[in-house]
Amino acid sequence: AQKVxxxxxxxxxxxxxxxxxxxxxxxxxxxxxxxxxxxPPSGELVFLIRRNSFDEQNEISGRYSWNFxxxxxxxxFTITASQVVDSAVYxxxxxxxxxxxxxxTFGGGTRVLVKP
Amino acid sequence: DAGVTQSPTHLIKTRGQxxxxxxxxxxxxxxxxxxxxxxxxxxxxxxxxxEEEERQRGNFPDRFSGHQFPNYSSELNVNAxxxxxSALYLCASSSFGGTNTGELFFGEGSRLTVL
Numbered sequence: 001a002q003k004v005x006x007x008x009x010x011x012x013x014x015x016x017x018x019x020x021x022x023x024x025x026x027x028x029x030x031x032x033x034x035x036x037x038x039x040p041p042s043g044e045l046v047f048l049i050r051r052n053s054f055d056e057q058n059e060i061s062g063r064y065s066w067n068f069x070x071x072x073x074x075x076x077f078t079i080t081a082s083q084v085v086d087s088a089v090y091x092x093x094x095x096x097x098x099x100x101x102x103x104x105t106f107g108g109g110t111r112v113l114v115k116p
Numbered sequence: 117d118a119g120v121t122q123s124p125t126h127l128i129k130t131r132g133q134x135x136x137x138x139x140x141x142x143x144x145x146x147x148x149x150x151x152x153x154x155x156x157x158x159x160x161x162x163x164x165x166x167e168e169e170e171r172q173r174g175n176f177p178d179r180f181s182g183h184q185f186p187n188y189s190s191e192l193n194v195n196a197x198x199x200x201x202s203a204l205y206l207c208a209s210s211s212f213g214g215t216n217t218g219e220l221f222f223g224e225g226s227r228l229t230v231l
Contacts, residue, residue, distance in 0.1 A: 004158075033218050043204060044120070045159070045222040091158050095218045102149040102210055102220055103172050106158030 002027045004092050004107035012113045019079045021110050023092030026073065031097035034068065034075045035104065039089040051075065053097075082114045118143055120223035122207050128229045129197050137192040137226045141209030148190040149220065150182060151206040159206055165190050166212045194228075202230045 003026040013019050025034065036048040049066060056068050063083075067076045079086050092107040121140045129135050141148050147166045151159035161174035165184035184190045188209075194201055204227050208220035 035218055043206075043224040043227075045206065045208075045220070047219050047221075050219060093158075093218070097217075102147065102164050102208060102218065103161045103174065104159075104218055104220070106160070108156075108158050 002029075002032075002094050002096065002105040004094050004105055006092055006107035006110050008110045009108070010111040010113070012115065013082055014115050015084060016081050019082050019086070019112055019114075021077045021079075021090050021092070021112070023075045023077065023107060024073055025075065025092070025094050027094060027096065029096050029098065033095050033097070035093040035095070036066070036075075036077045037091045037093060037106075039091065039109070041088070045091065049077070079112075082112075084114050084116055087112060087114045120207055120209050120221050122205075122223035122226050124226055125224065126227045126229075128231060130231050131197055131199060133197050133230075134193065134195045135197060135228060137194075137205050137207075137228070138189065139192070139207030139209075139223060140189045141207075142221045145209035145211055145221070146188050147210045147212040148184060148188065149208045149210070150190070150192045151208065152176070153204040153206055153225070155203070162192070197230045199230050202228060204228075 005024045032053045034051045037045045063080045065078045089109045091109045093104040149164040150162040153159040163173040168184045179195045181193045204225040206225045207223045
């Protein structure tokens with residue numbers, strides 16, 4: 001079975017500070033996708049990024065960047081120059097290639113509070 | 117372009133009762149998945165419907181059942197409610213067989229409280 005762990009339950013920062021969210025996953029499969037989702041107070045989960053297990057290249061997309069390291073089974077996510085609107089719960093998730101469909105395994109989430 | 121819509125947004129039931137939650141997928145999507153999110157936890161996969169059939173199921177008892185209609189909308193039914201069924205129930209839609217595996221569009225959820 002797969003497992004996703006987000007050790008940080010809550011992070012509080014002041015606007016314009018950078019925020020890094022940690023994610024560690026467990027799976028015996030070698031082919032999988034990793035995701036980050038954002039859940040604002042309204043409740044819906046919003047897709048942010050997806051990475052497949054073959055591609056460890058780290059990228060930057062706007063104020064978001066991620067660090068994927070298979071050797072340590074980690075998929076960390078950074079918000080640069082945080083804004084109040086970034087306040088939300090962030091979830092790391094995993095799905096196996098062979099699973100198909102939408103059976104995501106989510107971590108417990110990290111609540112981010114950005115203060116003005 | 118309407119996104120994923122769910123109803124009702126909030127409801128309160130008592131133990132032993134039955135509940136039906138409804139979901140309309142995003143326009144152009146044909147697949148609906150349901151997730152249960154207990155307070156302070158991550159969502160857990162309940163099941164997925166495509167072509168009016170249950171295609172995948174998570175570790176949930178038979179008290180949890182569903183249905184998909186020809187217009188792709190879906191219902192989640194929970195029988196014999198327990199206190200532990202209190203949660204936010206999220207519906208997610210996507211296109212089956214596409215390359216966007218896991219990139220789901222979620223509704224705002226139905227918050228169920230069981231007393």
